[in-house]
Amino acid sequence: MQILLACFLVSVSVFAANLETITISAPGPHSFASLPIDLIPKIEIDREQGVQIRISYAGSSPLALKNLVGKNVDFAVTGAPAAMSLRNHGEDVVLIAAMTKIVPFVLVVRSDLRNQIKSIADLKGRNIGVNSNTPNSKSVSTQLLELILASEGITLNMVHLLPTNQNWKAQRNETRMSSDPADLSHGRAGDQRHRSQKNRI
Numbered sequence: 276m277q278i279l280l281a282c283f284l285v286s287v288s289v290f291a292a293n294l295e296t297i298t299i300s301a302p303g304p305h306s307f308a309s310l311p312i313d314l315i316p317k318i319e320i321d322r323e324q325g326v327q328i329r330i331s332y333a334g335s336s337p338l339a340l341k342n343l344v345g346k347n348v349d350f351a352v353t354g355a356p357a358a359m360s361l362r363n364h365g366e367d368v369v370l371i372a373a374m375t376k377i378v379p380f381v382l383v384v385r386s387d388l389r390n391q392i393k394s395i396a397d398l399k400g401r402n403i404g405v406n407s408n409t410p411n412s413k414s415v416s417t418q419l420l421e422l423i424l425a426s427e428g429i430t431l432n433m434v435h436l437l438p439t440n441q442n443w444k445a446q447r448n449e450t451r452m453s454s455d456p457a458d459l460s461h462g463r464a465g466d467q468r469h470r471s472q473k474n475r476i
Contacts, residue, residue: 282343294327300342301352302406309352311374326381334438335406335414339363340368354415364411380416384450392450395427404439404451416452 301309312330315321321328331348333339336357343351344366360369384392392398406414421431439451 294322294325296327296329297321297350298329298331298348299350299352300331300333300339300348302335302339303330312352333410335416337342337409337412337414338407340366340412341409343368356415357412358417358420361412368410380419380452382420382450383453385448388449395423395429398424398427398450399429400435402437402449403437404437404448406452407438422451 276356299312302311303309309330309332312328315328316330330343333342335358336351336353339348339351340353340357340361340466342348344361350371352374357374358370361368392401403420405416405420408414415437417431420436422429424434437448439448444452
């Protein structure tokens with residue numbers, strides 16, 4: 276039995292070694308935008324196609340695109356606005372396919388500030404976490420935040436933008452643009468509860 280098991284493990288290792296490796300840079304981990312990519316190696320769909328997917332996580336779409344433009348990876352997961360921002364700066368990137376039909380971000384507030392930040396106007400002067408930008412590409416979360424603030428006449432220079440990740444413990448962010456699946460779930464439920472209340476968070 277031990278000999279048969281050893282032979283099986285060796286054959287699996289040889290098979291894995293012969294697979295072509297495809298590297299994908301993606302925001303995350305725990306980002307809704309990257310969820311379909313996260314699932315590929317877990318359920319081994321890649322092996323069924325004769326390849327092995329390796330995921331290289333980045334802090335944001337611009338950072339994932341930076342890995343792609345630098346030829347450190349084969350593909351990148353990115354929001355379309357971030358890719359278009361990069362193209363406007365002369366980089367040759369091509370969007371292949373859409374993986375979601377929704378904008379995978381919600382604006383969330385720290386629980387201890389729920390009674391202080393109740394509307395978009397209350398964001399003025401606050402620390403807001405967004406995904407990291409690069410000189411040539413503005414992250415989707417930053418672009419969305421800019422639109423949200425503009426609805427109340429607030430510009431980006433009226434708030435304090437801080438780079439964030441999916442875990443904001445020990446950070447100074449009071450609010451953040453989040454793509455965490457758990458936050459998205461709560462956000463969609465909140466949309467239903469506050470649909471009649473304009474500019475509620």
